[in-house]
Amino acid sequence: MRDPKNLLRSSYSFNRRRLLTGFGATALGGSLSGVVRAETLHHSVADAPVANAASPEDSVPHLGLHQAGVVNARPANGMVASFDVLARDADELEALFRTLTARIAFLTVGGPVPMLDPKLPPADSGLLGPVVRPDNLTITLSLGASLFDDRPWLAPLKPKHLTRMTRFPNDALDADICHGDLSIQICANTQDTTIHALRDIIKASSRQMILKWKQEGNVPVITPGPDGRAESARNFLGFRDGSANPDSSDAAEMDRVVWVGPDEGEPAWATGGSYQVVRIIRNFVERWDRTPFGEQERIMGRAKMTGAPLDRREGSEFDVPDYASDPEGKATPMDAHIRLANARDEASRANIILRRPFNYSNGVTRSGQLDQGLLFICYQANLEQGFITVQRKLNGEPLEEYIKPVGGGFFYTLPGIRDASDYVGSSLIAAARGA
Amino acid sequence: MRISGLVGASALALVLSSGAFAQEASLDLVEPIAEYKIYVSEKVAKLVEDTTAFTAAVKAGEVDKAKALFAPTRLSYEAIEPIAELFSDLDVSIDSRADDYEKAEADPEFPGFHRIEYGLWEKNSAEGLAPVADKLLADVKELEGRIASLTFPPEKVVGGAAVLMEEVAATKISGEEDRYSHTDLWDFRGNFDGARKIVDLVRPLIAEKEADFLKTVDANFATVDTTLAKYKDGEGYVTYDKLTEDDRKVLAAAVNTLAEDLSTLRGKLGLD
Ligand code: HEM
Numbered sequence: 001m002r003d004p005k006n007l008l009r010s011s012y013s014f015n016r017r018r019l020l021t022g023f024g025a026t027a028l029g030g031s032l033s034g035v036v037r038a039e040t041l042h043h044s045v046a047d048a049p050v051a052n053a054a055s056p057e058d059s060v061p062h063l064g065l066h067q068a069g070v071v072n073a074r075p076a077n078g079m080v081a082s083f084d085v086l087a088r089d090a091d092e093l094e095a096l097f098r099t100l101t102a103r104i105a106f107l108t109v110g111g112p113v114p115m116l117d118p119k120l121p122p123a124d125s126g127l128l129g130p131v132v133r134p135d136n137l138t139i140t141l142s143l144g145a146s147l148f149d150d151r152p153w154l155a156p157l158k159p160k161h162l163t164r165m166t167r168f169p170n171d172a173l174d175a176d177i178c179h180g181d182l183s184i185q186i187c188a189n190t191q192d193t194t195i196h197a198l199r200d201i202i203k204a205s206s207r208q209m210i211l212k213w214k215q216e217g218n219v220p221v222i223t224p225g226p227d228g229r230a231e232s233a234r235n236f237l238g239f240r241d242g243s244a245n246p247d248s249s250d251a252a253e254m255d256r257v258v259w260v261g262p263d264e265g266e267p268a269w270a271t272g273g274s275y276q277v278v279r280i281i282r283n284f285v286e287r288w289d290r291t292p293f294g295e296q297e298r299i300m301g302r303a304k305m306t307g308a309p310l311d312r313r314e315g316s317e318f319d320v321p322d323y324a325s326d327p328e329g330k331a332t333p334m335d336a337h338i339r340l341a342n343a344r345d346e347a348s349r350a351n352i353i354l355r356r357p358f359n360y361s362n363g364v365t366r367s368g369q370l371d372q373g374l375l376f377i378c379y380q381a382n383l384e385q386g387f388i389t390v391q392r393k394l395n396g397e398p399l400e401e402y403i404k405p406v407g408g409g410f411f412y413t414l415p416g417i418r419d420a421s422d423y424v425g426s427s428l429i430a431a432a433r434g435a
Numbered sequence: 436m437r438i439s440g441l442v443g444a445s446a447l448a449l450v451l452s453s454g455a456f457a458q459e460a461s462l463d464l465v466e467p468i469a470e471y472k473i474y475v476s477e478k479v480a481k482l483v484e485d486t487t488a489f490t491a492a493v494k495a496g497e498v499d500k501a502k503a504l505f506a507p508t509r510l511s512y513e514a515i516e517p518i519a520e521l522f523s524d525l526d527v528s529i530d531s532r533a534d535d536y537e538k539a540e541a542d543p544e545f546p547g548f549h550r551i552e553y554g555l556w557e558k559n560s561a562e563g564l565a566p567v568a569d570k571l572l573a574d575v576k577e578l579e580g581r582i583a584s585l586t587f588p589p590e591k592v593v594g595g596a597a598v599l600m601e602e603v604a605a606t607k608i609s610g611e612e613d614r615y616s617h618t619d620l621w622d623f624r625g626n627f628d629g630a631r632k633i634v635d636l637v638r639p640l641i642a643e644k645e646a647d648f649l650k651t652v653d654a655n656f657a658t659v660d661t662t663l664a665k666y667k668d669g670e671g672y673v674t675y676d677k678l679t680e681d682d683r684k685v686l687a688a689a690v691n692t693l694a695e696d697l698s699t700l701r702g703k704l705g706l707d
Binding site for chain 1: 655684685687688689691692694698699701702705
């Protein structure tokens with residue numbers, strides 16, 4: 001007989017906990033400095049940025065098989081900006097990709113900003129002073145369906161599942177913050193660094209693309225506990241977010257969940273890329289704060305204070321619920337967010353996604369309510385089996401009363417910049433010329 | 436990491452190398468500026484003439500005639516906006532928009548062209564507009580007088596080319612300028628003509644040294660021309676809502692690029 005507990009425990013969060021405690025123990029035992037310990041801990045997308053551990057010298061390599069900014073940990077600040085692209089042919093698109101690559105190479109590595117004759121406008125906005133430091137900056141480029149659809153020479157190369165983001169039943173999409181030809185995800189330790197990067201990119205590419213919308217967000221910075229473990233950051237509903245994310249430091253797991261491989265029926269140029277979903281999801285926080293505590297937990301399916309599963313309240317967020325022993329949903333309701341999102345059975349393994357969200361806080365609505373929510377970003381190798389399937393399962397969930405998706409888009413994250421002579425999107429351009 | 440840092444920095448240097456060093460201010464500007472003053476004087480004289488006819492129609496309650504005169508009258512104003520804006524009190528009373536006032540359209544202080552535009556198009560009436568029309572005409576005449584006695588500051592004249600493009604980029608490409616009449620393409624025409632006039636006047640001074648720069652600028656002006664030409668209707672243009680999304684993007688990119696490029700024009704001429 002199969003032991004259901006074993007099946008359920010072979011989950012990703014379980015791996016992640018092992019890793020975290022493992023590293024934590026080494027760090028403590030070896031009496032390493034706090035900074036080193038924090039760096040060791042802070043390695044997976046799900047992990048919150050660790051308090052007092054960020055340094056302007058932190059850098060993420062911008063070269064590699066895959067683009068940066070997907071499987072590495074979230075720094076405290078994130079932004080998605082979406083653009084309309086002007087390029088009419090492969091040459092113009094290549095020129096845009098090369099411009100962006102040059103900016104990525106400078107901004108993520110850093111260096112002195114060029115000084116021009118003071119009678120001219122400055123080359124750099126100066127937000128970061130005379131020397132740009134990397135500050136954990138990543139810049140991730142992804143393409144929307146419209147870029148392909150509007151260009152007959154590019155259309156045959158569109159990734160198999162890439163479509164314009166469809167409307168889901170609870171959506172109230174605002175056309176001003178939806179879709180786009182090209183999305184740029186910018187993440188860094190500080191907001192100044194993300195904004196500096198965005199302004200630099202806009203200045204360098206003004207003849208090639210036009211800004212359509214942007215949304216900024218952040219991840220709360222967490223102080224690790226006495227055991228050196230950092231818990232997941234909380235979202236604006238007050239729950240820990242990221243607990244059950246797959247372990248993004250596990251390369252094999254990321255190859256399965258996130259990266260598009262050569263044998264998935266995708267165009268060859270797309271190998272090494274990923275599907276990016278961006279959803280700007282407003283949270284009705286006043287209403288949420290007027291909802292009974294117990295109901296909040298039943299809606300989410302986790303204990304609010306600790307993040308523990310509801311059938312294991314004494315545990316931690318890294319414990320996993322045992323749905324097989326709770327077939328009627330007495331502990332974790334059948335329609336709880338986490339239960340619908342991941343039934344944790346064999347079939348749902350195909351629907352695992354890597355979530356990389358940021359909280360956003362924009363201002364006040366006309367009705368005098370806070371305009372806050374989640375800049376939900378997720379990556380997956382298969383858009384249909386990933387986000388779309390999970391969202392379909394979530395359609396009609398009780399959480400919908402408290403959230404409203406208002407914007408975002410579906411994009412395809414380009415494969416990585418292989419080396420200093422390569423540029424982002426080179427495989428697509430080569431394919432477009434060959435076609 | 437270090438190595439790619441150098442690559443990054445040199446790539447940046449390449450991107451920015453052209454035109455990185457400005458020249459010393461030149462006496463050669465005297466003539467272009469004198470010519471520009473003539474251009475502006477002619478435009479403002481035309482503005483007074485047209486505004487006289489426009490406000491007369493408003494005061495006579497001839498709504499259709501006033502509507503027909505609205506966009507062509509503004510054309511001269513839009514072309515010389517960088518100079519008109521030197522007199523900020525007049526610019527506010529001639530050309531401010533409803534959003535500049537706390538109560539928007541309902542605000543009794545909302546004046547000028549756009550207050551009249553609101554009445555003509557939204558209310559289809561000239562009722563109550565007579566005092567606004569009188570004030571507009573008086574302001575335009577006052578503008579003409581002040582311009583006549585103005586010494587044109589060279590950096591404002593040369594910088595005006597970029598200012599015109601910044602105006603379009605920041606608040607016009609969205610179609611919010613002439614939001615009741617949707618005659619925005621006329622205003623664009625005026626702004627582009629005004630910017631190009633300035634480039635043409637200083638062109639001989641930089642033709643040799645900045646040939647590539649001028650080529651790019653001319654190409655973007657040409658893009659604007661071909662795009663606007665598609666929307667020509669008689670002497671003027673169709674309404675802004677007829678502009679396709681694709682053409683709006685083309686115009687937006689051309690405007691952003693012109694703003695970016697023309698922002699270096701002052702420095703290229705050695706003006707501080
Ligand atoms: C504002 C909207 C949302 C909020 C507040 C929210 C909140 C949460 C929370 C608190 C958890 C439990 C902790 C964790 O495992 O991270 C969770 C889990 C999860 N959420 Fe969401 N979520 C939102 C939207 C979405 C969307 C749009 C999707 C995908 C379509 C999604 C998919 C998931 C998945 C897959 C899990 C993990 C379930 C598991 O494996 O146990 N969530 N969410």
